[in-house]
Amino acid sequence: MSSESIDVTRPSVARMYDFLLGGTDNFRPDRDACRQLLTMAPNAREAARVNREFLERVVHFLAASGIRQFVDCGAGLPARRNVHQIAQRVAPSSRVVYVDNDPHVLAQGRLMLETNRRTTMLGSDIRRWRNLLERPAFARLIDLGQPIAVLFVSVLHCIPEEDDPRSIVHGFAESLAPGSFVVTCQLVSDEGALRDRVTDFMVRTIPGGWGRVCSRQEVRRYFTSARMQIMDQICEVSRWRSDGEGPLLGDVGQGLMCFGGVARIV
Numbered sequence: 001m002s003s004e005s006i007d008v009t010r011p012s013v014a015r016m017y018d019f020l021l022g023g024t025d026n027f028r029p030d031r032d033a034c035r036q037l038l039t040m041a042p043n044a045r046e047a048a049r050v051n052r053e054f055l056e057r058v059v060h061f062l063a064a065s066g067i068r069q070f071v072d073c074g075a076g077l078p079a080r081r082n083v084h085q086i087a088q089r090v091a092p093s094s095r096v097v098y099v100d101n102d103p104h105v106l107a108q109g110r111l112m113l114e115t116n117r118r119t120t121m122l123g124s125d126i127r128r129w130r131n132l133l134e135r136p137a138f139a140r141l142i143d144l145g146q147p148i149a150v151l152f153v154s155v156l157h158c159i160p161e162e163d164d165p166r167s168i169v170h171g172f173a174e175s176l177a178p179g180s181f182v183v184t185c186q187l188v189s190d191e192g193a194l195r196d197r198v199t200d201f202m203v204r205t206i207p208g209g210w211g212r213v214c215s216r217q218e219v220r221r222y223f224t225s226a227r228m229q230i231m232d233q234i235c236e237v238s239r240w241r242s243d244g245e246g247p248l249l250g251d252v253g254q255g256l257m258c259f260g261g262v263a264r265i266v
Contacts, residue, residue, distance in 0.1 A: 005103045006103045006104045006107065008027045008029070009029060010029055011029045011030045011032075011033040011205050011206060012030065012102055012104060012206070012209075013076075013102075013158055013202075013206055013209055013210070014076045014077050014100070014102050014104060014105050015027065015030035015077065015104065016030050016033055016034050016037070017048055017076055017077070017154065018030075018076070018077045018079070019031050019034045020034055020044060020045045020047075020048035020049075021048050021049065021052060021079060021080075023077065023079065025077050025078075025104075025108065033205050036201065036205075037198070037201065037202075040194065040197050040198055040201065041189075041194065041198055041255050041256045042255065043255040043256060044255075044256055047187065047255075047256045047257065047258050050236075050237060050238045050258050051153065051154045051185055051237065051258040052079060052080075053238070054153065054185055054237035054238070054240060054258065054260075055083070055151070055153045055154075055185070056081050056086055057240070057241060057242070058151075058153075058183050058240070058241075058262060059083050059086045059087055059149075059151075060086050060087075060090060061241060062087075062149045062181055062183075062262075063086065063087040063090035063091055063094055064090055066147075067087075067094075067147055067148070067149045067180075067181065068087075068091060068093055068094050068095065068146075068147075069094070069095050069096075069141070069142050069143065069146060069147065069148040069149065070083055070084075070087055070094065070095070070096045070097070070148070070149045070150075070151065071096075071097045071099065071142060071148060071149070071150045071151065072096065072097070072098045072099065072151045072153075073099050073126045073150065073151060073152050073155055074099065074100060074126065074152070074153075074154065074155025074158065075098035075099060075100045075105060075109060075121070076100065076102075076105060076154070077104070077105055077108055077109075078108055078109060078112045082112070083096050083098070083151070084096040084098075084113070084116060084118070084119045088118065093118070094118065095118045095119070095141040095142065096118065096119045096120075096141075097119070097120055097122060097138055097141055097142055098113075098119070098120070098121045098122065099121075099122050099124050099126060099132060100121070100122075100123070100124075101123060101124060101125045103123075105121075106121055106123050109121035118141065119141075120137060120140070120141060122135065122137055122138060126155070126159075126168055127159065127163050127168060129168055129171050129172055129175075130171070133175060144175065144176070144177065145177055146177055147176075147177055147178075147179035147180045147181070147265075148176055148177070148180045148181075149180065149181040149182075149183065150172050150176065150180070150181070150182050150183070151183045152168075152169060152182070152183065152184045152185070152186075152222075153183060153184070153185045153260075154185055154186070154187070154258070156168075156169070156184060156186045156211070156222070157186050157187045157210070157211050157212065157213060157214065158206075158209055158210055158211060159211045160208070160210070160211050161211055161212060163211075165211060165222075166221055166222055169182060169184060169222045169225075170222075170224075170225045173225045173227050173228055173263075173265060174225070174227065176227075176265045177265070178265055178266055179264070179265065180264070180265040181231075181262055181263065181264055181265065182228065182262070182263045182265065183260070183261075183262050183263075184219065184222050184223075184260040184261065185237050185258050185259070185260035186214060186219050186222075186258070186259060186260055187213050187214070187256055187257070187258060187259075188213060188214050188215060188216050188218075188219055188256070188257050188258075188259040189213055189215075189255065189256055189257065190215070190216070190254070190257075191254060191255075192215075194213075194254075194255070194256070195212070195213040195214070195215070198213050198256070199211075199212040199213050213256070216259050219234070219259045219260060220234055222260075223261065223263050225263075227265050227266055228263035228264070228265065228266075229263060229264045229265075229266050230261060230262075230263050231261070231262045231263065231264055232261065232262070233261060234259070234260065234261035235259070235260075235261060236257050236258065236259055237258045237259065237260050237261070238258070240260075240261060240262070
């Protein structure tokens, strides 16, 4: 996708996340929006870090467990260590499909992947997940008859409620071979007023590109498909198979948290 289609005059979720992670692939509107967010939720930067570390940890775990196919839904901008780099370091034969509908993400992702034949960046909206699974470019790398890890890390809160993000997760789960995995991680807060403030701000800041901050119980409902077998626990994700170093956001009990887990498809 051409750079002409990239709007740098308005914030994007991907560039805001990049800024919170300490990246440089962002612009003044993104930074200004993040600064406003941080006045409402001062630990938003820490939540972004915890989210990214969970992604890195879970991809390494799944690759070490034998998974060789990964689909990263809502991939976002390239970061320090990306899914294909982690998975292919464990097993060079690992194949990765990144999925996003942000033109900036697509441009940067395709530039990063242009020499890696076992990866691709697909421009697609995961709300139309059936179309994604039928695309020849998807089938070139991903065999639906073999185990796959589908990652929904920091993307489900970007989907408006009327599009039913839970049905997207369950739709993917029903399409996967036994032995596959579904990973989710979403922004939550135990404070109802904060959930409403952040949701309202992000809906106004990213029109059409935000859902809402949920409660922990709402995220647990993503794991209610009969085919899902929860591994370990659904939790504040700094606790998931962590070495215990660094702060645990779940100990704070205030502000934003990243809540989710991993389910095996049976």
